[in-house]
Amino acid sequence: MTTLTALAARLPKPGFRPVPPERRRRRRVQLVWALLVLNVLTFFPDFDLLIPIPGPVGKLIAQGSLLVAALLVLTVNRPIRVRPSVYIFLATLLVTEAIISSLRAEFLLGALYRSGRLSLFVLVLWLLSPWWTRRDLLLIRTHLMVLWAIIGSVVLGLVIAPGIAMSDERLAGVIWPIPPTQAGxxxxxxxxxxxxxxxxxxxRKELALLSVLIAVPVLLLTHTRTALVALLAGVLIAGLSLFTARRRVRRSFAIGIGIFSVGALTLGSVVTTWLARGQDPEEVGALTGRRAVWEAILAQPRSTFETLFGFGLSNKSFTGLPIDSNWLGTYYDAGLLGVAFNVAMVLFVLVGAWFTPQGPRRALALFLVAYCVVASFTETGLSEASPYLLELTLAASLVYPRPSREGA
Structure with a gap:
């Protein structure tokens, strides 16, 4: 009787379907990636939110998510295995160089904290490398789902409190503090x-159309010129990589050229006004004050060590003003060596895309790397834990050689 009772207890109950181990691992990988995105959603304590979040609580949520991601990825990557990757090796060299430069930083604790965070961030990315070559594009689809969730929170804030969300005539997130540039x-x-x-x-066409009809107005309401230009450049390059293989691409390009031609003739003044964003030609030419900051960084006296290694990881500001350039920000923080590692990471992905067979993986990689390159001139992020580093890593994963027989 005891044996029968034990056997009955082990049998699945009616209506109960155990989750396959592979699905559980996939869900944990998706959660790890979502936590990485949450970590780079910088919390701004002075933001006007619908539900006020205390500064320490918000920072704990954002920064603590990286530690949770590191612990969670260890539960799914057992025994620990990683894919050898030139890209991750270059990222590791960048981390090492950042630690060396931070040891001599003026604000030692802050620089070392940022270096430690970048180290852990890159370590989690490396532990996720076994999932780079999946046929189902797990990491890409997960990233897209997380982006949809973020955009949904921005739209929800706009619907509930349009006055707060558009307080500066640029759409921002008011459920979680998301500045217009990040929302864009x-x-x-x-x-x-x-x-x-x-x-x-x-x-599917329906899902793609719904996504675009929501995301594009959000982008336009943020008035983020860099994101718009980077988007157009990335889609153009990705589309050209598929041009000869997909009739859908050729038809879409023909329609797009027609719409662009008509729009340029009829909506030229509207586009010019949107791009000007209320600024006069002098302000536009000065890149909204960025040029003054860039020139000051280049004119700053440096020792040989500071020229090579920089001043240590900072919050990407100079004399209290944002640097707003990945290359000058990296030069200021990590010196010429940091810039060289950044350039090598981007070139590696571009060369990898060149040798990747024509298809979706190559097109997606080209879109991401083109977007990062264009945005890098007025945005920072490739030398720190940021959305740009995540997206460049996604591009690197797409051009990684796939074994001929690998499961989805």
Whole structure:
């Protein structure tokens, strides 16, 4: 009787379906990636939110998510295995160089904290490398789902409190503090990934259309010029990589050229006004004050060590003003060596895309790397834990050689 009772207890109950181990691992990988995105959603304590979040609580949520991601990835990557990757090796060299430069930083504790965070961030990315070559594009689809969730929170804030969300005539997130530039970035990347997936035949037309109809207005309401230009450049390059293989791409390009021609003739003044963003020609030419900061960084006296290694990881500001350039920000923080590692990481992805067979993976990689390159001139992020580093890593994962027989 005891044996029968024990056997009955082990049998699945009616209506109960155990989750397969592979699905559980996939869900944990997706959660790890979502936690990485949460970590780079910088919390701004002075932001006007619908539900006020105390500064220490918000920072704990954002920064603590990286530690949770590190612990969680160890539960799914057992025994620990990683894929050898030149890209991650270059990122590790960047981390090492950042630690060396931070040891001599003026604000030692802050620089070392940022270096430690970058180290852990890159370590988690490396532990996720076994999932780079999946046929189902798990990391890309997860990133897109997380972006949709972020954009949904921005739209929800706009619907509930439009006055707060558009307080500076630029759309911002008011459920979680998301500045207009970041909201525009997330909307642009979501639009681009959706468009490329649809052009490659990997996304249903209805879902792609719904996503674009929501994300594009968000992008336009943020008035983020960099994100718009980077989006157009990325989609153009990705589309050209599929041009000869997909009739859908050729038809879309023809329609797009027609719409662009008509729009240029009829809506030229509207586009010019949107791009000017209320600024006069002098302000536009000075890149909204960026040029003054850039010139001051280049004119700053440096020792040989500071020229090579920089001044240590900072919050990407100079004399209290944002640097707003990945290359000058990296030069200021990590010196010429840091810039060299950044350039090598980007070139590695571009060369890898060149040798990747024509198809969705190559197109997606080209979109992401093109977007990062264009945005890097007025945005920072490739030398720190940021959305840009995540997206460049996604591009590197797409051009990684796939074994001929690897499960999805």
């Amino acid at each position: 970035h997330y909307a642009a990347v979501a639009t681009g990934l959706t468009a490329v997936l649809w052009l490659a035949g990997l996304l």
